[in-house]
Amino acid sequence: MPRVIESPDQFIIIGENIHTTRVVRRNGVRATTLEDGVEAVTYTGQNGEIRYVTVPEHFKKTQPYEQGNLKHFMIAVWKGVHGDADEEAEAAAYIHHEANRQVAAGAHFLDLNVDEVSYKLDEQKQSMEWLVQTAQQVSSVPLSIDSSNVEIIETGLNAYDGSRGRPMLNSVALERIDALDLIGVHDARVVVTAASVDGMPSDAADRVRNVGEITEAALSRGVPASDIYIDALVFPISVAAEYGRHYLDAVMEIRQQFGNEIHITGGLSNVSFGLPVRKLINETFIHLAIQHGADSGIIDPIQTRAGNVYNLDTESTPVKTATALLMGEDEYCVNYLKAYRAGELS
Numbered sequence: 001m002p003r004v005i006e007s008p009d010q011f012i013i014i015g016e017n018i019h020t021t022r023v024v025r026r027n028g029v030r031a032t033t034l035e036d037g038v039e040a041v042t043y044t045g046q047n048g049e050i051r052y053v054t055v056p057e058h059f060k061k062t063q064p065y066e067q068g069n070l071k072h073f074m075i076a077v078w079k080g081v082h083g084d085a086d087e088e089a090e091a092a093a094y095i096h097h098e099a100n101r102q103v104a105a106g107a108h109f110l111d112l113n114v115d116e117v118s119y120k121l122d123e124q125k126q127s128m129e130w131l132v133q134t135a136q137q138v139s140s141v142p143l144s145i146d147s148s149n150v151e152i153i154e155t156g157l158n159a160y161d162g163s164r165g166r167p168m169l170n171s172v173a174l175e176r177i178d179a180l181d182l183i184g185v186h187d188a189r190v191v192v193t194a195a196s197v198d199g200m201p202s203d204a205a206d207r208v209r210n211v212g213e214i215t216e217a218a219l220s221r222g223v224p225a226s227d228i229y230i231d232a233l234v235f236p237i238s239v240a241a242e243y244g245r246h247y248l249d250a251v252m253e254i255r256q257q258f259g260n261e262i263h264i265t266g267g268l269s270n271v272s273f274g275l276p277v278r279k280l281i282n283e284t285f286i287h288l289a290i291q292h293g294a295d296s297g298i299i300d301p302i303q304t305r306a307g308n309v310y311n312l313d314t315e316s317t318p319v320k321t322a323t324a325l326l327m328g329e330d331e332y333c334v335n336y337l338k339a340y341r342a343g344e345l346s
Contacts (some may be wrong), residue, residue, distance in 0.1 A: 005295050008106075008306035011286075012048030012263060012296035014144050014168065014191075014229075015107030018098055020074040021117045021125075023064060029204065031070055041072045043097055053079075053094050073098075077117050080130045095131065096138045103141055105301035109168050110135055111144040114158065125155040132159040144168035144191075150179045157186040170298075172230060174214055183223055191265065191298075192218060193231040194250065200233065203242075207232050207250035208257070213260060224259040229296055231253055234266045236273040237281070237326060238333055244271060244285065244326035248292045267294035269304060271326065274331060277318075277345045279303065284322040287312050318345045 005011055012293055024030040024041055032042050032052075038141045039060075053246070055065075064071050072094075080091035101102060112135060114127040128147070142165040145156030145339035153169055160167050162169040171191040172179045180281055183190050192214045194207035201207045211230050218228055232250045237245040251264050268289060286309045287296055297304075312319055339345055 005290060008310050009292065010295065011176045011306045011309075012229075012265070012268075013107045013301045013306065014109045014170070014265065014296065014298040015105075015301055016111045016130070016267065016269075016298045017102055017300045017302070018073060018095065018110060019113040019146075020077055020148050022073050022115070022237050023069040023071050025067050026065070026070055026134070026190040030072075038052055039264075041070055041075070043094065044239075051093065051097075052298075053090060064146055067210050071116070074117050077114055077127045077131055080134060081123075081127050083269045092134050092137075095134045097142070099139045100158055101298075103139060103331035106147060106306060107141060108302070109142050109144040111168070111170060111298060112138055113146040114146055115149070115152070120153060121149065122150050128152050128156045129159045132156045136161060136164060138327035139164055141165070142167050144170045146170040148176075150176050150182070153179060154182055157182060157188065160186075162187075167229050168229070172214060172218070174210060177340065179217055180221055180223070183218070183227075184221070189227045189229065190218065190223065191229045192230050196335050201237075201246075201319055204246045204253065207246065211250070212257065215262070225258065226263075229265045230258075232264065233296070234268055234270040234285075236275075237271050238274040241325075241328045241331045243331075244288075245328045247271075248288055249300045251289060251292045251294050264294045265298055266292075266294065267299075268297045269299055275336070276340050280318055280322050280345055284319055285326050287327060288323065289315070313326045321345065 030042050033039050039055040045052055059065055071145045071237050074093045076091040079087040080083050092223045098112055112131050114124055114131055117127045121139050142158055145153050147153045163213055169182055169188045169190045173193045173195040174197045180319055194210045196210045201210055232247055234247050260344045268286050269282045271285045272278035321336055321339045324330045330336055
């Protein structure tokens with residue numbers, strides 16, 4: 001029987017929102033055009049005032065913009081690194097705002113990722129350094145340095161001053177196992193993933209096998225089990241009906257194999273990508289993940305509240321419908337989408 005955490009405050013949240021991948025729609029509620037014709041992303045300041053992150057002209061030539069999206073954190077990081085004094089202050093205020101929101105919503109770590117800010121490594125490293133230095137000015141929780149590139153992770157860890165506690169290294173996979181050497185240097189906790197040297201796992205058994213190899217490598221280097229967070233990798237249920245079970249079955253096996261000291265996490269909201277009423281799917285999936293042995297999530301705590309997960313009415317029609325979907329009992333999401341069109345998922 002897997003360990004099941006008993007209260008929302010025991011669920012460890014790695015707040016995922018400060019990523020340069022994040023978008024808002026140009027025609028959405030958070031985008032506006034100012035009187036001088038400049039486009040901007042809006043947000044509410046500490047005193048209730050409306051504040052803006054304006055869109056630089058060169059961003060209008062990018063593919064996301066042409067597709068109707070504004071990558072608001074990418075814009076903020078670019079202004080922080082390349083802008084004048086006023087633009088850097090505007091960018092820092094936006095990062096401070098989001099860091100404070102994530103912490104207030106219950107994040108135990110703030111996950112920072114700049115991989116999409118540029119294809120140039122030097123600029124990625126410069127961006128990570130600025131973002132870490134800016135976020136730690138206001139954060140009351142440790143930072144999680146997230147990248148697919150070891151040099152970018154190392155840059156972020158070097159920029160972190162340690163004043164908010166021990167950092168998180170996100171992530172180490174078999175294809176970049178040398179990143180484990182950074183753990184001891186920076187006294188970091190670590191996220192290890194279920195990816196193989198060749199790519200993504202195909203099922204639960206692949207996940208368990210890959211996780212076993214990378215976790216044993218960490219333990220053999222003297223990393224305590226309590227500092228290891230295993231990301232068993234969540235894929236969208238809209239792509240294949242069995243993806244939910246692949247993750248959940250792997251979580252149960254990993255918990256049985258490594259015991260209660262190790263942590264099990266993942267980008268749990270990935271499961272709902274491409275489907276309506278994502279909040280229902282996400283909360284139901286987190287509930288199931290906890291029941292199977294997970295004790296952490298790489299999630300946006302503003303959109304997905306741990307308290308809601310613990311108060312989930314598992315006997316309600318919406319939750320039962322989402323559960324069937326996530327447990328692989330609703331191929332092609334037919335019943336879920338039918339219930340959505342019928343207004344049964346409220």
